[in-house]
Amino acid sequence: MFKRLADAGAAVAITVDGKPVAARSGDTVAAALLAAGIDHCRTTPVTGAPRAPYCLMGVCFECLVTVDGVGSRQGCLIPVCEGMKVETQIGKREAGR
Numbered sequence: 532m533f534k535r536l537a538d539a540g541a542a543v544a545i546t547v548d549g550k551p552v553a554a555r556s557g558d559t560v561a562a563a564l565l566a567a568g569i570d571h572c573r574t575t576p577v578t579g580a581p582r583a584p585y586c587l588m589g590v591c592f593e594c595l596v597t598v599d600g601v602g603s604r605q606g607c608l609i610p611v612c613e614g615m616k617v618e619t620q621i622g623k624r625e626a627g628r
């Protein structure tokens with residue numbers, strides 16, 4: 532569904548739910564997930580419905596993910612970095628994470 536307009540930026544290796552994903556420097560986490568064909572980054576706490584990044588500018592909070600063990604991070608505002616561990620978020624964030 533999404534594809535890069537240009538092949539700019541150096542390769543950055545991240546993992547998403549334990550699987551390797553090839554991102555590019557300058558990508559946000561949300562952009563890297565979309566470019567990799569990952570169709571949702573969280574599920575809702577109430578119904579479990581899948582949600583995907585929507586605004587890509589920090590307004591809608593649909594892009595919440597766990598990044599390096601910290602939950603409820605806005606993926607559209609966090610640039611990828613080498614070795615980053617991203618997990619899709621199931622429901623609400625656990626207390627203390």
Ligand code: FES
Pocket residue numbers: 561583584585586587588589590591592593594595605606607608
């Ligand atoms: S996509 Fe809307 S806040 Fe991240």
